[in-house]
Amino acid sequence: MTAAHPLNLPVRLRAFLHVFLDGPTPSAKTANYHVPGAFRAVVQRLQESLSRTERFEVATAVPSEAGAAGASSFLGASAASLAAREAFNPSLQLARQLKLKLEAEDPASVPRPYSNLMVSVHAVATFKALEDYLKARIGVVPAAASGAAAPAVPASAPDVAAPTTQFSVEFFIGGAPVSRDTTVFGAVYREEQRRRGEGMQPNIWSHVCTVKYRKKAVIERGLRVKLPYPTTLPSTLPADAPSTKILHLLRLLHGLNTRWSEVYTESQASAAGAGIPTRLATLPPSLFANSKLTAKMNRQLDEPLIVASHVLPRWTAAVSRDFSFLVPFETRLVYLQSTAFGYSRSMGRWQAGNGGSGAGGGTGGGGSNDGASPVGRLPRQKVRISRSRIIDSMVKVMELYGTTQALLEVEFFDEVGTGLGPTLEFYSEVCREVRRRGGVPAGGLAGSADDRVFVWRDDTEGAGGEDAKISADPAVAGFINPAMGLFPAPITKEVAASEKGRKILHLFKSLGTFVAKALLDSRIVDMPFSPIFLEMVVGEEEEEESAAERALGPVGRKRAELHLLRHVDPALHTSLLELQKYVVAKREIDSNKALSNAARLSRLAAIKVRDASIDDLCLDFTLPGHSTVELVPGGRDRAVTIDTVEDYVDAVVEMTVGEGVRRQVEAFRKGFDRVFPVEDLRSFSVQEMAILVGGSEDEDWSYETLMDSIKADHGYTSESRTIRSLATMMSTFIPAQRRGFLQFVTGSPKLPIGGFRALSPPLTVVRKNVEGGRKPDDYLPSVMTCVNYLKVPDYSEAGVMRKRFDVAVAEGQGCFHLS
Incomplete structure (x- = not known):
């Protein structure tokens, strides 16, 4: 409709909020037209219509009609048995193999056995593994070659011979080039999808796919603020489908429900306006969730070959990013981990969830009893840093290793600790030092306050940004903890062009990489960022932004x-x-x-x-x-x-x-994008992003949760008096005591997403041995933070336990030594 409406949009929106959400009347002369329960009824009716009309198909790696033939011929098991095993444990799909026919584009450039050969390869292996396999064998063309069959290609092929020339291998399926990062399954799946049409379910297990390859010589040589109420539709959904129109309307209603206050900004300076109300009769987020789409999304993410090969149906991206309110936080988190964190993390998550080696273990050893072999091993990158130069060390580590898929492990010079504990302490110490009110050291610790840069706004009374230099003594000034969260301190164009400004922007870039790496490695970042800052970093689609x-x-x-x-x-x-x-x-x-x-x-x-x-x-x-x-x-x-x-x-x-x-926001975003695209976080609200980065502020420390989460061992059981006393003591901690206890036991002041139940390894409490002639009350508790292993003497009473823990927590931080 092109004709102009007699009332402008803000007036119509406020009228809508009055009728449906009990907002103030548009003017003093207007009667009360609020209809209780109308908004809930509209949303519920739309959800019912969406469930009836949506036709989103779940893509499966093994279609039921083709599973029998494919499984029998390629895995040598009965179709019924294989289907039952894969239904019970979908990660068994990772053990499936495909047969490929490798044809050299120029047969004369490779040894004769490799000009046209059949290979068996893990479906989840990437073409990089095929390239490594071939490069070790086709580097030299011998004068005579036998016609022996080539062995199976492993998921990660090791070099068995060094080629004599520098070259890479390019692959083509159906005439189209294939990226080395693409899985074999993904490339074959897309080719079958292209041949059959997108509406048909591909079946890749009942035939041999031809892959052509050739050798190729290698020659060595502005800020936008996100605004509410998106109006454009994603291109991944058919615009004329009834379900798309329902989704569009639901998104607009959800925007009004969650960000209604911004509708009233137009009238806040108007004397005739009704002012900004403090609350409306909004609906709970759960009412906007759709159980049917949530079940479909979870079912789709249970297809490891589809996920690992990046051939998820396009509707999953639309639902996760553009209509994220339809599915819960946990489902969107799994989607993020499956699509944005890389091949190794995706495989590690599957193996960890099904009894194999995972991202947390990273050893790559052992498989399940069902015969699934581990693939996509997650490497570890160990670094040793100076505790006294923690910020400089962080910047250097992020420059060197921030973009790698390897799991970062940190050790401190002159300390014996290694593994998870020191790594978590590295993250928590960086978060602590970067919030010093006296400024952050940039390029060296020695010197006056002029050598430090001010990163965050400090709105505490008596301290503020550059003016805080007059009280830059860290012992006095303490740390910045603004009520509204950490937000960049402003800098002018002239400062940004100076040496000091370049240091500030470089630090923001390093912090962006630091936060993204923490997300990738499932580490908690104890920096309470301002929701507005996170929203600025993530931004929004350019088309949507222009419309706003x-x-x-x-x-x-x-x-x-x-x-x-x-x-x-x-x-x-x-x-x-x-x-x-x-x-x-x-x-x-x-x-x-x-x-x-x-x-x-x-x-x-x-x-x-x-x-x-x-x-x-x-x-x-x-x-x-x-x-x-x-x-x-x-x-x-x-x-x-x-x-x-x-x-x-x-x-x-x-x-x-x-x-x-x-400039600070752009630098942070640029550093973050080095690890994975920050736009992948658009599936989450700013409140959810804060939980992703820094964990939940609403941690469950109830006695029941603690008793369920603590693993009593080696001298204690769950019924032991000491275990019950410990759980009782922990349940009475105030927030500051909780942070100190967690820092002492785990190396991090915050619990991971999921709370105590999500600690990996679980919090284990064992009995601390007492030497002859001494009493348990004489000992302090000790910990092995690398495995969340707490050693507690069998104290005589709860009061003694609390006193001993107070001393241990206060004196046992800041270094790692043998316990």
Whole structure:
């Protein structure tokens, strides 16, 4: 419909929120038209319609109609038996093999046996394994060659001979090139899909696929703020399908349900508006979840060959990213781990979940009893760093190893600890040091406060950014912990171009890689980022962003950014709203064309807010709390007047949440993208992203959960008095005590996603032996953080246990020695 509506969009949205969510009436003259329960009924009816109309197909690696023939001929087992085993344990699909016919494009360039041969290869192996297999055998063309058959290709083929020339191997299926990172299954599956048509289920097990290969000589030589209510449809869904239209409407309703407050920003400066309500009758997130699509998504992610080969149906990406509210957090997390974390992590997750070697173990040894052999072993990268130069070490480690798929393991110089414990402590120590109120050391620890850079906003009373240098003693200043989360301290264009600015941006880039690597390795980052900062880093689709820009317009954009400031610095936001009253009063006077110039100037001079004129405030064009940051050239010497107060408000907002932080956000995003694309996190809300990065703030420390999670061993059972006393003591900890206890036992102050039940290895408590002539009360508890192994003496009473733990937690941190 192209005709303009008589009411603008914000008015219509507020009317909708009034009728369905019990928002305020659009005006004082409007009657109350709220209909209780109407919104719930609409959403429920849409969910029912979606479940009836959606036709999303689940792709399977082994179609039922072809499973018997394929299984019998290639695995030598009965079809019924194989189907039953794979239904019980889908990871057995990883043991399946495909037969390929390898044909050399130029037979004369390779030994005769390899110009045309049949090979058996794991379906989940990549073409890199095929390349390694061939390169070790076709580097030299001998004068005579036998016609012996080639052996099976392992999932990761080792070199058996060094080729005499530098070359790579290119592969083609159906005339199309195949990437070396593609799995054999994925390439063959796509070719069958192309031949049969996307609507047909490919069957790749009943025939031999021809792969051509050839040798190839190797020659050596702006920031956007995410806005609510997306309106564009993903290209992966048919636009004319009824289910797509229902999804579109559900997404709009979900946006209004979760971010309704932003609808009222248009009227906050209007005297006629009803103001911003504090709460509406919103619906719980669970009502927007669709159980049928959740079951389908979980079923689809249970196909290891489909997942590992990146041939998931396109609807899975659309549901996970564009309609993420339809499926729960846990399902979307599995989707992220399966699609964004790389081949080795995907295989490790499957093997860990089905009794094989996993990402956590990383040993690659052993398989299941059903005959599935381990593939995609996860390597480990061990590094040794200096505890006294933790930030410099982090930057260097991220530069060298941040982008690798290897599981990072950290050791400290002059300490004996190794494995999980020191690694977790490395992450927690970096998070701690990067939040020092006195600044972060950049390129060396020695020197004055001028050698340090200020990374985050510090809105604590008495300390703020550059001004905090006057109290840069870490023992006094402590650490930054803003109520609204960590948000970049602003820098000007001139500072960004300086050596100091380059250090700040390089640190942000390293921190981006650090956070992404922690996600990849399932480590918790104890940095409470501002949700707005995370939202800026993730961004949104360019097309969606352009649509939002057009809908808002320049004036709406400024109001949206001012509204955004409320979530970064509430005190500054409140102050700017007071200054906006001067702007509104000035506009009213300027709009009165009947006033003479003298009368206009007189009325402008008389404008007061809370009995103060703008001149009484003695403001200049510097950023509040950051006296060295000038908003305009020479801003320190330029006073804010009634004629420039609007420019001042705009400049403060732009420096705080716009241009002043754009470079830091881009640097962080660039560092993150080195590990995996940050856009893959768009499946999650900012609150869920905070949980992904830093774990849940709402940890379950109840007695029942602790008793279920603690593994009592070697002298204790779950019924032992000491175990029960320990669980009782832990359940009474306040947040600070919880952090200290976890740091002491695990090396990290936060629990992983899933809480105590997700600790790997589980928290194990054993009895600490007592030497002759001494009592258990004389000993402190000790730990092996690498395996979450807590040694507790059999204390005589609970009071003694608490005292001993208080001493151990206080004195047992900051180093790793033999216990």
